Amino acid sequence: MLLELKNIKKQFKNNHVLKGIDLSVEKGEVIAIIGPSGSGKTTLLRNINFLETADSGSMLFREQQIDLAKPTKKQILWARRHMAMVFQNYNLFKNKTALKNISEGLVFGQNKSKTEADELACQALDQVGLLGKKDFYPSQLSGGQQQRIGIARATVLNPDIVLFDEPTSALDPELVGTVLHDMKTLADKGQTMIVVTHQMSFARNVASRVAFFSDGEILEEGRSDEIFDHPQHERTQQFLSAIAEDY
Amino acid sequence: MKLSKVIISLLHGLPTTLILLAFSFIFANLIGLGLAWLYLRRNPIANGFARGYLGLVRGTPPLLMLLLAYYGLPKLFLLVGIDINGWAKLIFGIAGLAIGWSAYLAEAFRSAYLSVDAGQYEAALVVGMDTKQAFLRIIMPQAFLIALPNIENLLIGLVKATSLVYVIGIVDMYSTAVDLSNQNQGVYQLEIFVILALIYWVVVLLIEWGFRRFRKHYQYVTV
Amino acid sequence: MFDSNFALGSFPKILAVAPTTIYLAIVATVIGFLIAVLIVIVRERQIKILNPIVATLVSFIRGTPIIVQMYVVYYGLPQLLVALKGMGFNTDPNGLPAMVIAISAYSLNASANISESIRSAYHSVDHRQYEAAVTVGMKPSRAMTRIVIPQLIANFIPNFSNLFLDLIKDTAIVYNIGIVEIMAEANIISSIGFKYIETYLDALVIYIVICWIFAKLFQIGEIIARNHVFHTQKTI
Ligand SMILES: Nc1ncnc2c1ncn2[C@@H]1O[C@H](COP(=O)(O)OP(=O)(O)OP(=O)(O)O)[C@@H](O)[C@H]1O
Ligand SMILES: [Mg+2]
Numbered sequence: 001m002l003l004e005l006k007n008i009k010k011q012f013k014n015n016h017v018l019k020g021i022d023l024s025v026e027k028g029e030v031i032a033i034i035g036p037s038g039s040g041k042t043t044l045l046r047n048i049n050f051l052e053t054a055d056s057g058s059m060l061f062r063e064q065q066i067d068l069a070k071p072t073k074k075q076i077l078w079a080r081r082h083m084a085m086v087f088q089n090y091n092l093f094k095n096k097t098a099l100k101n102i103s104e105g106l107v108f109g110q111n112k113s114k115t116e117a118d119e120l121a122c123q124a125l126d127q128v129g130l131l132g133k134k135d136f137y138p139s140q141l142s143g144g145q146q147q148r149i150g151i152a153r154a155t156v157l158n159p160d161i162v163l164f165d166e167p168t169s170a171l172d173p174e175l176v177g178t179v180l181h182d183m184k185t186l187a188d189k190g191q192t193m194i195v196v197t198h199q200m201s202f203a204r205n206v207a208s209r210v211a212f213f214s215d216g217e218i219l220e221e222g223r224s225d226e227i228f229d230h231p232q233h234e235r236t237q238q239f240l241s242a243i244a245e246d247y
Numbered sequence: 248m249k250l251s252k253v254i255i256s257l258l259h260g261l262p263t264t265l266i267l268l269a270f271s272f273i274f275a276n277l278i279g280l281g282l283a284w285l286y287l288r289r290n291p292i293a294n295g296f297a298r299g300y301l302g303l304v305r306g307t308p309p310l311l312m313l314l315l316a317y318y319g320l321p322k323l324f325l326l327v328g329i330d331i332n333g334w335a336k337l338i339f340g341i342a343g344l345a346i347g348w349s350a351y352l353a354e355a356f357r358s359a360y361l362s363v364d365a366g367q368y369e370a371a372l373v374v375g376m377d378t379k380q381a382f383l384r385i386i387m388p389q390a391f392l393i394a395l396p397n398i399e400n401l402l403i404g405l406v407k408a409t410s411l412v413y414v415i416g417i418v419d420m421y422s423t424a425v426d427l428s429n430q431n432q433g434v435y436q437l438e439i440f441v442i443l444a445l446i447y448w449v450v451v452l453l454i455e456w457g458f459r460r461f462r463k464h465y466q467y468v469t470v
Numbered sequence: 471m472f473d474s475n476f477a478l479g480s481f482p483k484i485l486a487v488a489p490t491t492i493y494l495a496i497v498a499t500v501i502g503f504l505i506a507v508l509i510v511i512v513r514e515r516q517i518k519i520l521n522p523i524v525a526t527l528v529s530f531i532r533g534t535p536i537i538v539q540m541y542v543v544y545y546g547l548p549q550l551l552v553a554l555k556g557m558g559f560n561t562d563p564n565g566l567p568a569m570v571i572a573i574s575a576y577s578l579n580a581s582a583n584i585s586e587s588i589r590s591a592y593h594s595v596d597h598r599q600y601e602a603a604v605t606v607g608m609k610p611s612r613a614m615t616r617i618v619i620p621q622l623i624a625n626f627i628p629n630f631s632n633l634f635l636d637l638i639k640d641t642a643i644v645y646n647i648g649i650v651e652i653m654a655e656a657n658i659i660s661s662i663g664f665k666y667i668e669t670y671l672d673a674l675v676i677y678i679v680i681c682w683i684f685a686k687l688f689q690i691g692e693i694i695a696r697n698h699v700f701h702t703q704k705t706i
Contacts, residue, residue, distance in 0.1 A: 051369050081375040091370035095388045095468050108384065109375020137467035153374060306678035308639035310653065311670060318666040322471060403533070410535035411643070421538065428541075437545035444534040444542060451533035 001060065002027045002192055003161060008047055008057030008068060010040075017043045018054070019216040025161065025194065030187045032203035032224065033196045035213030036239060041196040042088075044213075045163045048194075049083050050076045062160060081109050084154035088166040090146040092138040092153070098125065099134040102153045109157060124152040128182055144175030151182050155191065162186070164195040200243055204228050212236045253439055256427055257446060260420035264450075267337070267409045267419060271344035272402060278345060279352030286357050297353065304350035309343070309408045316343030317415040340412040344405060351401050359394035360386070363470065389470045399458045403451050410447070420446065477668035480659045484672045488680065490651040495638045497573055502580025509585035514592070531582035536575070537643045543575040544647055568648045576637065583633050591626035592618075623695055631688035635681050642677075652676055 003025040010018040017040045025031055033041050046052040047068060048059065054068040062082060066075050084105075092101050099121050106117035125131045128148045138146055147167055154162050167183065168176045180202055187193060187206050197203055203210050203224060210227040212220045212235075220233045231237045286297035304312070317339045324331045363386050371381035410421035418426075424443040428436045509528065512520045531539065547570075551563035595618050603613035645654030656673040660666045 049373060051372065077375070077377060080373060083373075085370075085373040087366060087370065089366060091364075091366040093367060093370065093385055094364075094470050095385065095392065104371075104384065105374030105376070108380045137469075139467050139469040157374065302682075303674075303678060306635075306639075306681035307674055308642035308653070308677055310642045311673055311677065314666065314670050315674065318670065322667060325471070407535040410537050421535065424538075424541075428545075437542065437549060440538055440541040440545060444530070444538045447535060447538065448530055448533040452529075 001025070002062065003048075004060040005048070006058045006060075008044065009055045010043055010047055010052065010057075011055060017216050018047065018057075021057070021216075021218060023211065023218065023221075025192060027160075027192055028190045029192055029209060030207045031194045032207035032210045033194065033213055034198070034200070034203055034210060034239070035219075039213040040216045041213050042165050045085065045165050045194065045196060048163060049080055049085055081157075082160045083163060084157050084159035084161075085163045086147070086150050086154050086165065086167045089170050090138070090143070090150045092141075092146050092150060094138050097135050097137055098130065098141065098149050101138070101149055102156050105153060105157050120156055121152075124156040125149070128152055142175065143171045144178050147171060147175075147179050148182050151179070151186070155186060161192045161194065164193060164197070166196050166198065169198055198243070200228075200240075212239065214239075250435070250438060250442070253427060253435060254442055257420055257423055257439075257443055260418065260423035261446065263337070263417065263419040264406075264409050264421075267340055267344065267412060267417070268402075268406055270341045271348065271409075272405055274341065274345035275348035275352050275401075275405070278349035279356055282349060282353035283356035283360065286353060287360065301350045301353060304347060305354075307347065309347050310411045310414055312347040313340060313343035313411055313414055316340075316346060336412075336415055336417050339415055340409075340417045343415075344408060344412075347408070348401060348405055351404075352398070355394045355397035355401065356390065359390040359397075362393055363389045389468075392465060392468055392470045395458070395462065399454070402454055406447065406450055406454065473665055473668055476663060476665050477672055480656075480663075480669050481672045481675075483659060484652055484655045484669065485676055487651055487655045488676055490649065491638065491641050492680065494569070494572055494576065494641050494644065494649070494651065495634065498576035498580050499584075499634055499637060501573065501577035502584055505577065505581035506584035506588060509581060510588045510592070513585070513589065528582045528585060531579055532586070536579050536640050537646070539579055540572065540575040540643065540647065543578075544571050547571060547574060568644070571647060572641075572644045572649055576641070579640070580633070580637055583636075584630070587629040587633060588622075588626060591622050591629065594625050595621045620695075624692070627688060627692040627695065631685060631692075634688070635684060638680060638684070639677065 001024055003023075005021060005023045008018050008021040009016075021040075021044055023031070033044070035041055043052060047054045047057070050068075050071060053071070057068040059066045059068050059079075061079055064075070064078070066079065071079075092098075093104065096104060099118060102121035102124050103114070103117035106112040106120055107114055112120070122131060122134065125134055128151070130145060130148060130152075133141060133145060133149075138149075141149070147170075151167070164183070168179050171179060176199070180199065183193075183195070183202070184206050195202070195207065205224075207224045209222065210224045211218045212227060212231075212233070214235050220227060220231065220236050227236065228240065231240055282297050282300060285293040286301070288294050288297075307315075317336070320339060320342060321330075321332045367385050367389060368381055371385040372378070376384065409419060412419055413422035413425065420443065424439050428439045431439070509524055511517075512524045548563040548566055551561040551566070554561045555563065597618075599621070600613050600618050603617045604610055608616070641651060642653040644651060645657060650658075652673050656669040660669045663669075
């Protein structure tokens with residue numbers, strides 16, 4: 001077991017956003033998290049990498065037990081340096097070029113030398129076909145290019161797990177494909193990922209398991225074909241049939 | 248007396264003006280950074296101190312600030328047993344201007360910091376930077392670029408404010424002009440001040456040019 | 471070391487001339503505002519010949535210290551009047567009141583700053599909203615008054631407030647041409663008693679209170695403008 005989440009709870013004021021989430025992830029798995037807007041999917045990811053602090057719950061990650069409600073600074077830094085995240089709105093560093101966006105984490109998160117980091121960053125850019133843009137700033141790149149660099153920035157760190165938060169939902173439809181392609185390539189290489197997504201085709205075809213989120217709980221979880229072909233819960237059925245009209 | 252002589256005499260005051268400008272700007276930035284940091288603390292004492300300082304200083308005419316620095320600072324220092332009465336007037340001029348401008352700069356830094364996109368900080372943490380690295384490498388540079396137009400305006404304001412140091416007896420470009428016009432018994436008085444104005448204008452235009460160059464260099468960093 | 475009796479005794483005397491400071495600031499701002507509107511029209515309509523001249527003048531005024539501008543007017547205005555007299559105008563260059571000189575200088579100064587502020591407020595209005603309003607059938611003039619001007623004013627008031635407060639502080643030098651306002655009175659009392667810090671602190675208190683009052687007035691003005699005239703909500 002690479003990652004095991006136990007009973008994560010989080011509330012904002014009186015709003016119970018996570019009501020006790022359990023989830024385990026094996027090495028090499030791709031888990032898709034689907035569910036209606038506001039159900040707490042983003043919040044779960046943000047609790048896993050401590051951008052938000054849970055009210056209670058624990059995480060077993062790489063055999064280390066971490067209390068999510070009271071993590072130490074050391075634990076936070078350690079965990080973050082073995083995870084990576086891809087944001088919905090890319091969040092590329094606006095004051096850094098494409099190349100530096102990728103190498104920054106290698107230098108400051110992993111103490112690599114600048115030259116080595118730049119070399120690795122160039123390779124990563126080359127792999128997504130964007131080496132020609134290495135000296136461009138984010139404002140000079142399309143959304144799709146930015147997100148592919150966002151993915152390269154995450155994966156160049158060789159993380160044990162990558163968290164994706166709706167990586168394609170801010171993109172123009174014709175750009176979605178390129179980003180999904182990059183993600184599929186990653187999955188095929190055996191990268192462990194948790195992907196919050198509204199792209200049902202991705203969840204169905206790439207993910208090994210799907211978790212359906214509703215109102216702060218995982219209502220249903222299982223192999224992707226099981227969830228899509230034989231949803232057990234009424235909420236899941238409603239959600240899937242509503243989504244089905246979208247595509 | 249020829250106009251060219253007027254120009255030359257006025258330019259003799261220029262170095263003093265520029266020294267005042269450079270040092271007061273540097274110190275104003277340092278104090279301003281400290282204040283902005285205090286202002287952003289949640290600690291009510293730090294925050295209250297910064298607010299109080301800003302409120303007081305921003306309501307004070309620069310001329311009065313110079314006078315208060317000149318007459319007040321020695322008294323304040325005497326309270327802690329240090330005699331600074333003998334210090335050069337230039338130091339008091341720099342102090343007065345720096346104190347005055349630090350408040351405006353602090354506000355510029357604070358609001359720039361607050362308007363940096365929170366996602367930038369999160370992205371920095373997520374790639375493994377610690378909070379200090381995230382601040383120094385990602386937040387600070389972006390906040391600086393956001394604050395830049397304000398910083399430019401404040402620097403230009405400071406150029407103009409250096410003319411006020413006549414009030415504590417510093418001989419800069421402006422007070423050179425006043426001396427000239429008094430010596431001349433009414434001859435060229437208008438011309439002296441027009442030329443003086445043109446020199447200040449050139450200094451300001453050069454500063455604007457420099458900032459334009461800088462902005463152009465970072466035109467693709469849209470913060 | 472600090473003579474608090476002296477400070478208290480001089481306070482009312484200095485306060486008594488505060489209206490002069492405020493009067494100068496308000497009159498200069500009003501006149502400056504009117505000139506600024508003309509400047510904005512020339513610049514935004516890009517009126518030929520006039521536009522570059524006005525742009526240069528604005529840059530010049532914004533690039534020079536107000537004290538220098540004041541002396542340019544102080545020495546230049548009488549010469550201008552002499553020249554006008556020579557051309558047959560009925561002007562009297564002699565004994566020009568100091569207040570006239572100060573108001574002329576400060577109005578010009580204010581006009582340059584205010585015009586830039588209006589222009590940036592105008593440019594910060596989202597013009598797609600104007601277009602949207604016209605597209606849904608609103609008359610252009612109505613769209614201007616209902617959509618553009620309200621946003622412009624909302625964007626402009628905080629800036630205008632700052633400019634006005636700057637102007638109040640800038641008036642602290644007009645004692646140089648013989649106007650008795652806060653700073654002048656403080657200087658006079660100081661030089662009689664050879665006590666400086668006391669009167670300057672009096673002046674400080676007065677300036678700060680004046681600035682605070684006007685800052686509040688502008689804030690209230692902004693809220694009234696937003697709530698009552700334009701039916702949008704904003705609290706302090
Ligand atoms: N920082 C916050 N403060 C207060 N409430 C928050 C905060 N972040 C999220 N919430 C609330 O938590 C709930 C879940 O939000 P979350 O962003 O996790 O949903 P989501 O499942 O990711 O939705 P979407 O599909 O729209 O992205 C929402 O009701 C939201 O308003
Ligand atoms: Mg979300």
